[in-house]
Structures are given as C-alpha cells and as structure tokens.
Amino acid sequence: MDSGYILEFQGISKSFVGVQALKDISFGVKKGEVHALLGENGAGKSTLMKILSGAYSKDTGKILIDGREVNIRHTKDSEKLGISIIYQELNLIPEMSVAENIFLERQPKKAGFLDWKKMNKDAVEVLKRIDMNISPKVLISTLSVAQRQMIEIAKAISLNARIVIMDEPTSALTEGETKKLFQVIGNLKEQGITMIYISHRMDEVFEICDSYTVMRDGTFISSGSIRDVNLDKIIEYMVGRPMSQVFPEKKNKIGDVIMQVQDLHNDKEVRGITFDLRKGEVLGFAGLVGAGRSETLKAVFGSDKKAKGTVLINGKKASIHSPKDAIHHGLGFLPEDRKGEGLVTELSVMDNVVMAKPENAMVKGFFSAKRAKELCRRYIKDLMIKTPSETQTAKYLSGGNQQKVVLAKWLNCGPEIIILDEPTRGIDVNAKMEIYNMITDLAAQGKSIILISSEMQEIIGLCDRVNVMFEGKIAGVLMKEELTQEKIMHYATGGNQNE
Template sequence: MEKKKILEFQNISKSFVGVKALSDVSFSVREGEVHALLGENGAGKSTLMKILSGAYMKDAGKVFLDGQEIQVKNTKESERLGISIIYQELNLIPELSVAENIFLDRQPKRNGFIDWKQMNQDAEKILEGIDMKIPPKMIVSTLSVAQRQMVEIAKAVSLGARLVIMDEPTSTLTEGETRKLFQVISSLKQRGITIIYISHRMDEIFEICDSYTILRDGTFISSGDIADVSLDKIIEDMVGRPLTQVFPERNNKIGDVILEAKNISNGKEVKDVSFTLRKGEILGFAGLVGAGRSETLKAVFGADKKAKGEIYMKGQRVNIRSPKDAIRYGIGFLPEERKKEGLVTDLAIVDNVLMVKPENAMHHGLFSMKKAEEICQKYIEELLIKTPSDQQKAKFLSGGNQQKVVVAKWLNCEPEIIILDEPTRGIDVNAKREIYNIIVKLAEQGKSIILISSEMSEIIGLCDRVNIMSEGRISGELSREELSQERIMKFATGGC
C-alpha cells in the first residue's frame, strides 16, 4: 500500500540579490519515512529547508502539508504546523537547564508561576520516550554535542512535531553516538514521524533512509527509493557527471624513513606512542573518536606543550616545542576545525595563503603584494580553488574550497611532511574527490602525508600503511595489502 504524501513542494524558486538559489523545485515526501535530501554544498538544500521552516520566504511556488497549501511566515508558524528543524549549529541556550530548553516559552505554570516540578517531570518523560537518560536539571553547557542533539529532538517531540529536518546530524558525533542517534531516528519513524535527513555521508544514507531527492545548482535532479538506486548513480546525479573512481590511482614511490616518533605521551589522551613515516608515504591514523589520534599528531607538531617523547627527522633528533619549530623542520598541520584553527575567515584568500610564511613574497626586503598574488594565483590554479579572485574573503567560499586554501597555506611553507586531520569533514562528494587527488599528487611529488580520518573508506582507499589507535595507544599496524574494515575495527576496539 502506497504511503500518503505528508509534504509536497511545487515549483519553488528563491533568489538572493539576483543569484538564483532555487529554480522551479518540485518533489514530495511520504509520511513516516526517512527522506534523504542530497546535493553538493550550494545545491539549495538548506535554502529549501529554511523556506519550509519559515526562516526564508519563497519567491514563487507552493508548499503543501497533508494536501493543504501552507504559508509559513516564521519559525513559530512552522512549529505550530508540526515542523521542526535541527541545524548543524544547535539552537539551544547553554546557560539554561535541559528542561528549560525543551519547554522554552512554554513552561507549565501553577498560580501564575513556573511549575518546576511538573516541567522537570514532563522533560524526563519525553527524554525517556526517546531512550535518553539525561537529567532534566542538567545545564546544557555541560552536555556533549550528542546529548545536546538529543535535547533538540526531545524539544521537537514536545512540540508535537510530525516532520523533523536534520542537517548533518552526525558530523561531530562518535561512532557510538551515531549508532544511538540512528536508534532514536528509528523510534521516531515507528511513531509515524517523518524525517528529512541531510548528510554528505553516503554510508548513512543507504543505512537509514527510505527515499531520496537530489538537488544540483538549485534545481531538482531526481527522486526515488533508496532500495532502487546505486551509490554511483547518486554521485553522478549530485555532481552532474559519472565518477568512475572515487579514489585516484597511486603511483607514489615510498623511500626512507623521514620521521620517527618515540614514546610520545601527554599524560592523558596519548600514552607511549611510537611510529615511523617514510618519504612519499601516505600513513593513516585510524581509530574511534577519542582514541588519541589528533592528540598524538598535535604532540608531534608541538601544539601540545605538555607532550613528552622524542622526534627524529632523517635520523637526527630534533627539538619541537611549538608549531613554529615544526614548521621550521618542514612539517605542516591541516587541523580538523578549519574555520577555527586553519583560516581567518574574514581575511582574503591571498592573506590566508601567505599567513604562515609571508617572507616568500618579499622583494628587495619589502613585502610585495604583486608577488603574493602571483604565489596565491599559482595555488588557485593548481588546487582548482573556485573563487572570483584572490581577494575573496575565505568565509564566502564553500567548505571544499576553504579546505584547499588551508592546503595552499601549508604548501607555501614548502613542507616535507603534511599532517591532515579529517581533511574532508563537512565537504561534498565532488570536493572530497578533489581533495583525494591533491593528497595523492602530493605523495607522488615526494611529500610525506599523515592522514587522520574517521571515514573508513578514506583510510582504505588512500593509505599505504595504517596505525590504528585505541585508548591512547597504537593497538595495531596494517599494510596496504592487509587493510580491511573488519581488521581496522578489531584493533580500534582493543582487539588484537
């Protein structure tokens, strides 16, 4: 029996200052399903969802809920209609309790005063309903990201939401937290609640979604059931051309040991870690979130002042006490939090590229803007950075292009070793492939790469050798020929 439509878009269009964000978009969503909304960054997904939630007004077209046309003028109106949206940047008040956030502006009252006991009891009941044991009196600022997300879901349930939109809900979650979220989504679905699920992680889409819609450049491309479509077809529809191979062929020549770390520890997350890296090698660091991967490489890079251990470069012991020392010895570090640690988003691309080593643009003892722009333009062309000019502020670039600017910044330092921490997090499928091409090309040029990634496919598809970490230690090492998801997970969970 065909499920009824809960939501239908008809010919939705939206422009911003003459730029068409959505053009004549039409599709429907069935009740009680998890519907994937897919597309590259800039495809129009968020714009469409903001129209549905009342944050934006559409220029043209109609929206139907349960067959009735609706005019959503603001977010309060969308809540009244049973529509809730959970953004990547969670919309909670950190200083208030869990219960206060769930019932914000709707607190139960008794004799004109807030009934705290009733509110906490009601919050506890809702949280138990989604199998979450979070004390309702806890202050939100003390919760983990995953717990805050559950509070958002509890808030949606308390509002009587029938349609919940989740925007990249697992981008900052651990594997265990992601599993828990999937259980909650399954329970919501059993209640008849419809989920619109936005994610760049294709494995998640095929695991939990029933149906999908793909947008590209603000236009509708395709819709259907997940069971009837292949990954290749989804990617082809998203980027507009077939991706015959996600991971490029590798022809990098692996040479002698260029770096050796001995007995690295920081007294907390990292415990007596030793490893080697060879010239031209792509060395992976895998493991569950919290295993100590990033902390280990931050210690090597000198970013962790508490770290102890020995670092050898080409057989000679070196003293790396700060990132400045690491840069001097030819090490670059592309951080996981690119917007916070990798870029100054309010500065132009050229300023970001020259930031670490501005002396490369010196001419006769003075900084030459002309030379800086020549250097920047070279990287814009080499890395295929999509931008109108090198004067564009970094904050106006897509996630993938921002990441390329960070790569350019480190390439300007002419490093021999580049540490990449989650280099494709939060970027779309096509941008990911371009980053993979850059990684392989750098290795083929003789650069040594350390790749930290939570995506198993990246570790298996890119690395020549992988160290797997568990509870602050290296629990196993696998060669390229030995790599498999099962073997990696065995070591990552403490097996041997």
C-alpha cells in the first residue's frame, strides 16, 4: 500500500562514544510538501539530517525513499538519491563564479577543456527555475547573503534534488529577502520538490510549512499537519511543559521614573519620540520591522550621531553623544546583531566579558588576569553560561550562550538601565526561557529594562508597559492588563490614525 511518503525514517538510532544522540526515530515526509523539523538545540535534528545526507552513518533503523529501503553511506549516495542539504553556514567558494559554484566538480567539458559556454547557459536555466535574474559569470564574493542562499538552492536543483533540506535559511536575511525566499520555496513546491525546513522562527513555520515533526532529547515526540496545532502546543512538545509555564512569574516592584526621553528624532526613522522609564520596569517597544524601534534606542544610547533630543537620568539632563557616554550614565545595550556588534567572536569568553569596562579587572592600576577570571567565572555561574572554561573562544558557543556572554559584558559595567534588542533571535526555546528568567530577575533586582522584540508572546509575557511604534512615532502605549496581540497590531499598523 502506498503511504504517500517520499521519505521515511524507521527506528533510526545513533550513539557517539556512549552518548545516545538519536533513539528509535520514526516518521514520514510526503512528496511535494514543506515539512518543519522542530526541536531545541541538542534535540537531534542535525544528527538525523547528517545521517540522511551521508555525513554520518546510522547505528540501527531504515531509511526509505519512495517506499524502498536505501543505504546511504556517503554524501555521494544521498546526491544520487536526489537529496540535497543547505547548511546554515553556506558552502560556496567566494573566488569562483556563480556557474562554477552551481556545477562544482561537475563542470561540463568539451575536448578535455572546460565548456564555459554550456556551463553558463545551463546555470541561467537553473537560475530561471528560482526566478533569479543574475549573471552566471559574477563572483560569489560580490553577492549578498540572500543571493548566496539562492545559489545554494540553484546548486541543489542542478543536482536534480527531489528532497531539499534547509537549515535555518532565514537566520541572516532581512524581512524582504525572507519573503523572496518563501516565494522560491512555493515555486519549488509547485515543481514537486519536497523540503525539510529547520527553523527556530515559529512564525515562519506556520506561514510556509504543511506538516511538522518535533524532536526532543534525541527522541520523536510528535508529527502531524501544521493546521492541527498552534504555537502553544508546538512549544509544549519542544520543551516538555505548557506555554503557560514558559514565562516566569513577575516579582519586580516598579518605582519612580529613572529616565525621560523628550522629542527624540533623527534624519529619517525617529520622529519626535517622547517616553519615560521607571525603576524596576520592563518597558517594551513593539511594532513592525521598519517602525524605528532599534533606531530609537540606538539614538538614546548615543550610537546615532545625527540624533537630536533630550535625555534625563534621575531628573538630570544627560549629555549622551556616544556609547561611552551612555555607559558612564549607567546604560547598557545588547544589540540585535550579537555576532557583528555584541561580540568579538575570535576572542575568549573572558575577553568579551571584561572588554566594555576593563578597569573592573584591574588591581593597583594594572590589568589582572586573575581578577578577570574571577569576574568571568562569577558571570558564567550566575548566568549559567555553558562553556568548557572562560578561555573558550566565543564563536564556538551556541547562540543562546553567546547572548549570555553579551549580557555578562554589560552587567560587568554595572548598568541601571539595560536595553535588549531582539535578545532571543535565533536561539532555541530552552535558551529563550533562560533569557526570560534573566530579564525577570534583573527587573526584580531593580534594574530598568527596555525590551525590543518582534515576538508578540515575549512582549505580552514579559512587559509591564509597551510603546507600540508606527512609522517612526509612538502610536500607542499599552499597560500590562491591556496587552493583547490584537491591540498591539492595531497600533503597529497605524490603526490609531483612523480614530
């Protein structure tokens, strides 16, 4: 009997030096669907996909393609079966052209020489299938991240892939680039290509996926149609407890106004912003992408040199023209781009923690490695940073632990006001919950938090009050008891302008 599955896993298990990475994984993926593979970091998703792609061998179990058992021992085996995987870290050669990358190690030849004409022509045909109008002769190094992502997809299509695995494909894309990718995924689906979509972004999963499988701790938890579940149920499957337990109980006491911002503006995105922040408060900034949320808080922090306006700290005017000034006035800023702006990934955890205020690691006027280690170890313990030691290079940590290192860096500066810009972007559900606990604990300690987030659940679950922005202005202010997704979206889409 035809199950309708193009791909089936039956009882797949895998161990590494006595550690069980996968245990009896069984589920199927139907032809021509977009199938979400979900689970927090360490759930076993990558291990399973590496078995499918031939990078790892399974210990037990069967893989079936079109109902027939197949033996995948090498990446070439998976390619022959029409399986292609696009990793988060793109696997392209920057110094080569688009066409060369698409047909790498398969370049057409004529009389023993590379047939450039045919290769470029074939590349154009492949690019047409994903609606990409670009010269096959341009170098990969000249392309944006989104364009490189498309070249990886083109490469998969050129291999006549029937099953394409996409691992966090939108992690480095803008909103517009993500929409373009979704259009391409829709086109591939119409062509009968099956996709396995791995992402931490639940809004994307519900937008483009047809079905799902959730894994947890190397085991199968649930599979089904995406229409039969909601976000709360998916998160419950992923973390093993209900959504109602994801956000910690609030223990903060809101005090007097600690900061006032008056008539803040810049040349473009920020247009006359006025708001206040209270001691111990979690103040949210919500709104659609492009509303000016990040730009507003960067202006407050002194990152935007063009910004004009007045900032008062504890009732006194604060002259903030640079991040250094902001730090002096007790502000910290955890940026949206943690790798590009928050961390120096090639340095150690310790170096990152002490860099914003190295004088905290000084003894008698000299930098003390011993003191720096003591400081760093305290933050590793307090923030539960998972790292072999304080000397570990930051780039080798998971996204959630990198985020904790950035937070430790700012806590080392002793700020009273902490601005968090998309603090949980690109990290798994369990790491998100740890960040939520930290935000709640910091507010309970009397720290004032400004939270910028595109995730409605975070805004509703964490904030005491929310400024909703639309086109560079605060369109509405909502108190904790008023917070609903509908009211936030009403202001975020300019609804107040019609009132």
